[in-house]
Amino acid sequence: MNPNYIQGIWNTRYFWIHLSLSDLRSRWRRSFFGVFWSMLQPLGITLLISFVFSRFFATDITKYAPYILSGILIWDFLIANVTGGALSFVQADAYIKQCQHPLAIYTLRTVLTALIVLMMASVPLIGWVLVVMPENFGICWLSVLCVFPLLVLIAWPLATFMAYVGVRFRDLPPTLALAMQALWFVSPVYFEVKLFREGGLDKLVDYNPIYHLLQVIRAPLLQGEWPTIENYLFCFSTSILFFMLAIWLGSTAERKVIFYL
Amino acid sequence: MTNNFISLDKVNLHYASVAYKERSLKSWMANALKTRRKKPVISDIHALKDVSLNIQQGEKVGLLGHNGAGKSTFLKTIAGLYPISGGKLHIQGQVRSLFDLSLGFEPEATGRENILYRGLLLGLSPKFIGEKEEEIIKFADIGAFIDYPIKTYSAGMQVRLAFSISTSVGGDILLLDEVIGAGDANFMAKAKARIASLIEQSKILVLASHDFSSLKSLCNRGVVLHQGEMIFDGEIRSAIDIYNKVNGIAI
Numbered sequence: 350m351n352p353n354y355i356q357g358i359w360n361t362r363y364f365w366i367h368l369s370l371s372d373l374r375s376r377w378r379r380s381f382f383g384v385f386w387s388m389l390q391p392l393g394i395t396l397l398i399s400f401v402f403s404r405f406f407a408t409d410i411t412k413y414a415p416y417i418l419s420g421i422l423i424w425d426f427l428i429a430n431v432t433g434g435a436l437s438f439v440q441a442d443a444y445i446k447q448c449q450h451p452l453a454i455y456t457l458r459t460v461l462t463a464l465i466v467l468m469m470a471s472v473p474l475i476g477w478v479l480v481v482m483p484e485n486f487g488i489c490w491l492s493v494l495c496v497f498p499l500l501v502l503i504a505w506p507l508a509t510f511m512a513y514v515g516v517r518f519r520d521l522p523p524t525l526a527l528a529m530q531a532l533w534f535v536s537p538v539y540f541e542v543k544l545f546r547e548g549g550l551d552k553l554v555d556y557n558p559i560y561h562l563l564q565v566i567r568a569p570l571l572q573g574e575w576p577t578i579e580n581y582l583f584c585f586s587t588s589i590l591f592f593m594l595a596i597w598l599g600s601t602a603e604r605k606v607i608f609y610l
Numbered sequence: 611m612t613n614n615f616i617s618l619d620k621v622n623l624h625y626a627s628v629a630y631k632e633r634s635l636k637s638w639m640a641n642a643l644k645t646r647r648k649k650p651v652i653s654d655i656h657a658l659k660d661v662s663l664n665i666q667q668g669e670k671v672g673l674l675g676h677n678g679a680g681k682s683t684f685l686k687t688i689a690g691l692y693p694i695s696g697g698k699l700h701i702q703g704q705v706r707s708l709f710d711l712s713l714g715f716e717p718e719a720t721g722r723e724n725i726l727y728r729g730l731l732l733g734l735s736p737k738f739i740g741e742k743e744e745e746i747i748k749f750a751d752i753g754a755f756i757d758y759p760i761k762t763y764s765a766g767m768q769v770r771l772a773f774s775i776s777t778s779v780g781g782d783i784l785l786l787d788e789v790i791g792a793g794d795a796n797f798m799a800k801a802k803a804r805i806a807s808l809i810e811q812s813k814i815l816v817l818a819s820h821d822f823s824s825l826k827s828l829c830n831r832g833v834v835l836h837q838g839e840m841i842f843d844g845e846i847r848s849a850i851d852i853y854n855k856v857n858g859i860a861i
Contacts, residue, residue: 446708449689
């Protein structure tokens with residue numbers, strides 16, 4: 350990735366920021382509740398799931414609900430970037446065919462849109478935790494803010510990689526949806542970590558970047574603790590890995606994308 | 611002031627053939643498993659063959675060639691959209707191109723918002739677009755529809771708006787693929803005048819067209835492309851003669 354490429358991303362900042370805002374406007378314009386829909390929708394699903402699951406596992410619904418909600422939020426964000434990312438270039442074909450801008454701005458648009466939706470949706474989560482578990486509030490909540498840039502560092506290269514592949518293989522999104530579903534089952538997104546550990550599946554937790562990513566937001570909110578160094582190490586390694594994959598693929602695929610559109 | 615120029619040295623361009631084959635993970639994996647079945651071979655398309663050309667400041671170049679000769683590919687290569695597979699390409703100056711005008715609106719957003727997005731796509735600043743907005747709306751002649759989503763527009767209205775935005779700024783190097791005929795007769799006249807003034811502002815013009823009369827009036831140099839090769843480069847009238855001869859058209 351040469352400096353010109355990064356410069357190009359910076360020079361076109363107005364363009365991709367406005368595209369992202371346009372996505373948000375049209376998303377919220379379509380729904381009756383507008384912006385609030387992004388907050389209500391995950392909240393509604395959380396209430397439903399936690400009502401059922403708290404009976405299954407005999408846990409306290411008020412404490413289990415924020416666990417599920419945090420899982421839903423981060424998971425929705427990842428899904429939006431993986432499957433949305435695979436379509437980023439395909440959807441931007443009209444722009445790509447007319448102007449030569451760095452292609453990564455089109456995945457940045459996808460990531461930014463998903464990030465703003467996530468930020469909106471985290472407001473009820475934080476509110477809920479403040480009401481139910483006010484004792485958790487403290488300086489360690491700073492790490493909740495850190496999760497947003499961290500998510501961009503993971504999601505942007507991932508979405509870009511998927512976009513390069515998605516423009517070549519048009520049946521990628523349904524395949525990814527399947528893969529993500531499989532990933533969901535082996536990750537502590539809705540299911541509690543202790544269930545994995547009780548079943549002797551520690552490895553699915555300890556070596557799972559999704560667990561570590563979720564801990565960055567769950568440790569402060571739900572346990573009132575700082576995330577561990579290990580949590581951050583896993584997140585950054587994942588980010589670096591995705592960056593390397595995206596740059597490697599982009600170095601050969603970037604200029605050819607226009608032929609596939 | 612910098613000198614604007616376009617310089618091509620033995621430029622080759624191939625369209626990757628994979629793009630025309632069936633492209634799915636499913637077929638890709640199926641092919642990996644069974645390789646024996648014979649299929650018609652689709653090879654890369656060699657769209658530009660060893661094209662060498664120098665265009666200096668002040669030149670107005672007309673591109674001639676029948677459909678598929680490589681005119682549009684040539685223009686898009688100069689615009690930096692297509693990656694060349696061989697040779698050297700140097701461009702000095704800001705390129706402004708008018709190709710597929712109807713492309714690239716956000717259908718859910720209003721006309722006014724789309725003026726902003728398209729302006730930003732062209733690399734303009736939000737402030738500059740704000741200043742130009744009223745002029746663009748006036749030229750497009752869309753009226754109250756400017757505050758409606760683009761998806762409610764007729765095809766003609768979309769083209770008019772797109773044309774109005776894209777031609778609101780000039781550049782050093784102007785690339786035109788056919789002189790655009792957009793909208794009704796009334797708008798056509800306005801559009802032609804606008805194009806003429808853009809051409810006047812530009813330092814270099816490359817125009818691909820089949821319209822001999824506009825080529826003769828706008829250009830002073832002609833380049834004839836035939837099956838991806840440059841077969842003539844010289845005075846525009848001789849270029850038109852060569853083009854007619856190659857394609858067997860009696861004058």
